[in-house]
Amino acid sequence: MTNRRSFLRTAALGGAAAMAAPAIVRAQAPIKWRFQTYAGAALGEFVTKPAIDYINTAANGEMEIELYYADQIVPTGELFQALQRGTIDAVHADDDSMASPTPLQVFGGYFPLATKHALDVPVLFNQYGLADIWREEYAKVGVQWLSAAGQDPCNFNTKKEITSLADLDGLKLYTFPTAGRFLSRFGVVPVSIPYEDAEVAVQTGELDGMAWSGITEDYTVGWANVTDYFLTNNISGAWIGSFFVNQQRWSDLPDHLKQIVMAGIEASHTYRNQWYWGGEARLRAQGDKLQLRTIPQEEWVQVEEAAQEFWQEIADESEINAKIVQIFRDYNDVTSKAGPPYTFG
Secondary structure, three states: OHHHHHHHHHHHOOOHHHHOOOOOOOOOOOEEEEEEEOOOHHHHHHHOHHHHHHHHHHOOOOEEEEEEOOOOOOOHHHHHHHHHHOOOOEEEEOOOOOOOOOHHHHHOEOOOOOOOOOOHHHHHHHOOOHHHHHHHHHHOOOEEEEEEEEOOOOEEEEOOOOOOHHHHOOOEEEEOHHHHHHHHHHOOEEEOOOHHHHHHHHHHOOOOEEEEEOHHHHHHHOHHHOOOEEEOOOOOOOOEEEEEEEHHHHHHOOHHHHHHHHHHHHHHHHHHHHHHHHHHHHHHHHOOOOEEEOOOHHHHHHHHHHHHHHHHHHHOOOHHHHHHHHHHHHHHHHHHHHOOOOOOO
């Protein structure tokens, strides 16, 4: 009876919890990251900001990512070093323009004639083994590779009309390091300047145009306002870019927040796919700023053949390069046999 009476008294007072000192719940400070993208503000709104917005909302106050656009914290060419040091916590960029200190640098951005469509990129990474290679190589240098996706093709937008390969000779173009290395075979003069300076550089004559994007970006960032022609031939069907995080920062992140980060990144891949795919078609068909031009296929085949020679040169540089080039060859062999829509024509 004594025990029963004690129990009833306790229950009347609200149970054992009421007898204990009240717990003080303190809100934990949110985990904060500084994140820089390769893209300027106009482009970044579509290619990077959707991922950051998703993560910040889904994290429900537990995590806050502050987004910076091209060159706002460090120049794009110094992104990787800043990521290693922890000056920046995470990055959205391609291996090439951020000067990755790995053999993978040459394959990021636009590896000549390696892809035809944006969906080729996730297939290569998830079905053909590139994801494992990227993850392993970046782990060696203290960076966590998270995910890669394709974006737009690499066409040319120029002040000068291009209707033959001979018209490329002497053109000063803003482009990616590896793309520039390849295009120099046809007389192109690659020019490296800050992203946000490219538009003014065309107006001052420092540049003749860009080999940096598809037509969606030309209109979005203002390049269609300062150039006159768009060459429908491309030197690569899809940009290869990735999301990276400082390895320690990723390790410190709780698992449920890691899942939120990955979900945001994957959702942004889906958004970019439709944004570019629809934009390329609509602006070619209905855009009123750039006149379309095409180099005939019987002449363009010289570029395709030169790309195969370029691939072999890259493959000869190292064992890892040879492995990656073979993956591109294997995939292109499959798609060429599959026919349209995997190949053109």
